[in-house]
Amino acid sequence: MRVAVLGATGLIGSAVVARLRADGHEVLGMARSVAGAAASRPDVRWLALDVARLSAVALAGHLAGMDAVVNCAGLLQDAPGESVRAIHETAAAALAQACLAAGVKRIVQISAIGLDSATPTAFSRTKRAGDAALLASGLDVVVLRPAVVVGRQAYGGSALFRGLAALPILPVVPGTGTLDIVQLDDLAETIAYFLRPGAPAGMVLDLPGPEHLAFADVIRLYRRWLGYRPAREVILPLAMASVLFRLGDLAGLFGWRPPMRTTILTEIRRGASGDPATWTRMTGIAPRSLSAALTAEPAGVQERWFATLYLLKPLVLITLALFWAVTGILSLGPALPAGHAILVEAGAGALALPLAVAGALADLAIGMGIALRKTARMALGAGLGLSLFYAASATLLAPHLWADPLGPLVKIVPIAMLHVVALALLRDR
Known part of the structure; x- marks a missing residue:
């Protein structure tokens, strides 16, 4: 198949590109900046573009000849020159029109879990609106809603987990919801499943991990993986946590993308969990637990360096x-x-x-x-x-x-x- 991947240089997008190439598909990788990706993956056709500012007509021209599109484009929070509504909602509507015009039948949309029960942030509200626009298009759309995605690569929330795990003191924020950690490889395998001929479409599928963990539990598992003794745990009042996450918002005004922003705090308090039984029954994929995934790939010195330096960088x-x-x-x-x-x-x-x-x-x-x-x-x-x-x-x-x-x-x-x-x-x- 010929598959276009939007947001192809991100944490999820890069894993999807690698999986699709391993399966023998021709891949068109689309992202705002592709120079580094083009150097490391010359077997992929790359196109530099900003989907949020692209018309449906122009996008249709780029998608001509494609059999399917995987939309991995996403944004956590508004920043100067960046809008979650433009990325999640406007671009999704343009993608639907472009696929109709270009004759692309199948779209796999990467969304977020829990959007049917609560949308407390602009991130979740615009994600849900984008999903709805694609599902209403009449195309063969599959909306995948994973919980918290982590992998061997570290970016965003997965990087924050490692950085916090390297601290000698573990700050525990009370009132956080349950997190079901999803392995990036399991998500990529699921996307590959829904690109196979005859795979079901016109549906929304939640992808929760098999373990229900508190935020602090996730940090403890990563700390053990890094080979550190248990950290001293200190309760961080919600008011103080809010101040720290608002400092992340301030950094966002300067163009930085720290994971510690108020959107993350709100989403963590809401939680991201579910039952993976439907996922497994439909695809045959049994998602791995965080503990099993970490045990299977022991941490090396590079992971310890990254974890230690991550919070030192700012x-x-x-x-x-x-x-x-x-x-x-x-x-x-x-x-x-x-x-x-x-x-x-x-x-x-x-x-x-x-x-x-x-x-x-x-x-x-x-x-x-x-x-x-x-x-x-x-x-x-x-x-x-x-x-x-x-x-x-x-x-x-x-x-x-x-x-x-x-x-x-x-x-x-x-x-x-x-x-x-x-x-x-x-x-x-």
Whole structure:
């Protein structure tokens, strides 16, 4: 078969692409950015596009000749330039029209469990609306509604589980619902089943895992998998948890996609559970438990590194953004006379004041650039380059600063290395 996969570079989409290729299908992978995927999977035809901004007519042209579409596109929460309604609802309606126009009969839609009982967030409400639009199209639509999906790869919630498991203290939020963890491989196998000739369609199927776990239970299992002793558990009041998750919302305004946002907190409190009996009876797939899946693939040093560094990454970026921004503000304010004096001493003459101001503005711009996800890589590179430039210039013009007891030049070395670490940690998928 020729199958198009929307959202093909995400956690679920990339697993679906791999499974379909293993089954011998021709795959068209569609996502906003496909450069990395194209380099790693040259056996797949890739197309860079933003489905949320694509008309049904344009999408139909891309889907011409396809036998089926798997829609893995999804968004947790609104962010600058991104809308859950556009991704889940508007794009789903456009997909239905495009498939009708292109002659594509089968659509497998990846949704979320529990949408028939409660939709407390924009994520769940728009997911349900998108499902309804596809089911009303008259096409052979299968809506799969998994619970919490995890796999060998880590992104979003599955990454958060690992990061929290590496903490010496386990924060327990009271009042969270039951979570049924679903293995990514089981979901990919189910999608492959519904792409087979003669597979049923026109239906909604919940995909819950076989274990009913509390959020803290999931963290305990991951901590054991990582080889750590049980952590000390501390009750985190809901009010305090809400503040932490709202800080995640704030990061979202800067373009970052942290899993700790209020949508996740609300969905976790709602829970994601069900009975996998119908899933197994219909497909013959017996979903694996989280404990069994983790036992089957022991954690290595790379998993321990990831878990330990996952929650350190935002702290590193925040530290560097504040370092540059505060340095710039101080250099424009109370530290301006001192900076001016150093440049005069170095022989800058009449250019001393303009250079001091320009340096301060550059520091401030780098701090602001690191804070924004879109410009973070460029700003980190600029920060690294400017740090080395400061060190080289001072070495030529004021070498005695290397012997200063406060070490203004010596400190550039660890600061530069922290930029290198931040650049290494920047990619999140």
